Amino acid sequence: METYYDPRDLGSFAEIGKDAPELAGKFFDYYNEVFAEGELTEREKALIALAVAHTVQCPYCIDAYTRACLEKGSHLGEMTEALHVVTAIRGGASLVHGVQMRKIAEKLSL
């Protein structure tokens, strides 16, 4: 069955540079530098990327950073906890807007 998402497309990511090589070059240089060891370790950065990949729901990123996390020495317990962190933030971001709802409702109500 044909689908919009094909896992093999991830390996062709670099082809995105074909018609705009300078911009792609800048992006990939930046990207690689972001994920290099800095104040945070490569393992920690991969865990953050994995969690964010779930909030942006990018299947390519979920695939790539699941592998990256395992190969940088994280285990499933840590990876799952990282997902709960973004899930809590994502859920919390919705819930905290309830304050607005309450204020508006209070203003409108007798």
Add this chain to the structure above:
Amino acid sequence: MDESKQRRGEPFGERLARHGLALTRERTTALQVNVGLACDLSCGHCHLEAGPARGEMMSRAVMAEVIGCARRFRFDSIDLTGGAPELVPDLPYLVRGLAPETRRLIVRTNLVSLEGERGEELLQLYRELKVVLVASLPAGNQAQTEAQRGAGVWQKSIRALQRLNELGYGLPGSPLELDLVSNPSGAFLPAPQLQAQEKFQRDLARKHGVSFHNLYTFANVPLGRFRRFLERSGNLDDYLEKLTAGFNPCAVAGLMCRSQLSVDWCGRLYDCDFHLAQGLFLGGAARFIADLDELPAPGTPIAAADHCYACTVGSGFT
């Protein structure tokens, strides 16, 4: 198409030649002794398919030949592996015979086999002779460890590590060396060694009060039971591609086969334990350790096989 895709399936020997490299021996300074395939575990990554049903074991007669060889050539290090060496009845004879013949006698252990009375006797022997212990532990957590090594292994492994620490093994500054080996628990590559070591040390100390000296991380070799897992799970092609794409020419200089001889439970010689698993004899034909009157000269070729890619991925085997 990028180069790695074009080169998919390129034989290891051709890849070496393209980089102007050859797989040849240097001075042989190490002996690895595989004492047999009997094991109380059936780990999913085992290239030898060791397990409880395997009966291959080194006899005392072959052990005497190994000790004789060690006396003739004075290897810098001798490394006993299996299977689970603890299950071989005459292991204490071999250990006592080899200890005076080398500066560094290493025994590999799956930790679980150190349980019970027999394990305790062996531990006392190891401590007396200052044997270096290299223990397998794929991960610092229960789920991944047991995924590779079987249910119940985690608690037993932690208990064995705690006992080793009680005996003085693995403590900071202790001459009783305890190292860990981690193979990934699946079709992915190992974490860089130093980073993984820091994390294992932190996790095992924090959660279990366990300490050890060094951690070695090795890629799984696509042979035996691990290859069958790769086939069954649909990971074989991707994994082989990952190994070939990650070929690091700089790792070739440090490959263990360049300075090591490997001998099996029958006394037959190989370049390494992976070639042993494949029946690729040293020099192309079965030769026995008892007949070895000189070590292979530097420059002697080593048979290149496609499983060698597992040794040259990333920083390679050390």
